[in-house]
Amino acid sequence: MLEKILKKTIHNQLESLSGWDEQKVKKFQQNLLSWYYDQRRRLPWREKPSLYGTVVSEFMLQQTRVSTVLPYFERWMKEFPDFKVLAGADESDVLKLWEGLGYYSRARNLHKLAKQIVELESIPQTRAEWLEFPGVGPYASAAISSIAFEEPEAVVDGNVVRIFARLFKDQREYKGTAEATKKMATLTQSFLNLDNPGDHNQALMELGATVCLPKKPLCLICPVSECCLARLSEPEAYPTIKRRVKRQVIVSRVFSLSNRKLLLYRHPEDAPRLAGLYELPKLESLVIRGRPRLLFSRARAISNEKIKEMIYNTDIADNDLPSGHSWVNVCNIDEVPMSGPHRAWVMELISKQD
């Protein structure tokens, strides 16, 4: 049975799978799990596991490192301790707590999910059911159903792709992480430990995050290095995933402070980016008075753009502001959700003016 799956999955695309029988897979699972129980990090969502904590952590951890998530998770669980409290919260408060974490649709989707959950008679358990919730995709549905309900669903995230690509010296060139994830799904499912699906999944991700690193993997302390083909050659060479080039973008923005009020722009609720969040307004969208004075310029990257942002100081013709623009009292600036870097710049500039 397993052999059949392996043969079909690997075919001739990965290096030899000879030797992989049911016994070897079992051994792999045991080595991995023993290592996990012995060496895993103590993370807050693992201490007193709950469905809610699992869901929140899985949302926050999408494309985001554990170390980045930690302070956000603690604050979140304190402010929104369960689905019910979260469901009853104002969206602006939800966004405020997510401020700086990025991918803000995650916060909105998590909020929606909570509202849906509290209306249900019973909590869904299967992967297919979780897949229906907003913001829950192939990865998160497998993670939640396996970790919270021990459903036999294998997760495939960046860590898992890297581990399996190295185990079998996967020579395929993937066009992106999406393709790699999809093509790896059958193989990872055949390696799933059916006795402990949740811990098996977490163990793989823990291994990828702490041992099977993208650069300089720690093969010497890896619990499954005997099974790993790349370990004998160049582990860093796997997997091979094509990355797209970032395009250069230049944006000019306005810092205008008048009578202890700062002009800000709030992205519309249905905006594709930063929906509901405040930023410094763009220079081009305003009618200004006099010549703008360059305060500073900063470079950052979001998604597939390299952005150079130029911040100007100028006076604004404030009798007829474009929609979305408003003067925010600096006393209340802490209350509004704002994109992370802009928050830092604004605080820096305000303190400099005093």
Added chain:
DNA sequence: AAGTCGGGGAT
């Protein structure tokens, strides 16, 4: 299938 969404830590 390809493009888009944030931000930061590590190298």
Added chain:
DNA sequence: ATCCCAGACTT
């Protein structure tokens, strides 16, 4: 400066 992170959604 580049990579990549417990991915999902829209086009």
